[in-house]
Amino acid sequence: MKSWMFLVIAITAEVVATTSLKASDGFSRLWPSVVVVVGYGLSFYFLALTLKTIPVGVAYAVWSGLGVVLVTAIAWLVYEQKIDLPGAIGMGLILTGVLTLNLFSKTGVH
Template sequence: MPYLYLVIAIAGEVIATSSLKASEGFTRLLPSVVVVVGYGVAFYFLSLTLKSIPIGTAYAIWSGLGIVLVASAGWLVFGQKVDLWGALGMGLIVAGVVLLNFVSKTSVH
């Protein structure tokens, strides 16, 4: 269950962060509401996650996957360009999250 909470937290953060651009500096109501609700969901579910998953591990997964997913949303939704170095960097972030979860003893409870 804690990893499901973490997935919900990541989804909330990605939706909220992606909506920041659409809010145009909090001048548009609906995207601004999505930002506030999304971050509320993200932090609530992250707090539930931390009952079972060590904070360093949970935050590394949350922030790492958040970076990759927000950058992907920027590319897909807002037409932002991702060059080879950006893609490589995101690949390294994903590799780090995988190593942390499947190889490192850090994520052991």
């Protein structure tokens, strides 16, 4: 269970860092740039801890899949970036894949 908590921390840090990239304005604004660097550092550190017990394929699928969906949702809410129906369907398929991998596959650590 601790590894899954580390993965949640890694995903959260990555989402914060990626979302802050836009606010950093090409690394020309100090504090958003600091958030980006620290966020990615934390993300990779906690992902590395996760990989001690969760297979890399499973961890990366969950990390990247949920990251994409969360960044898209935040960009929609914060930056008012639009998502069309095919984009929303694609995000739903990503979530479905992550859930299928975790709930039904014997590949993951349960």
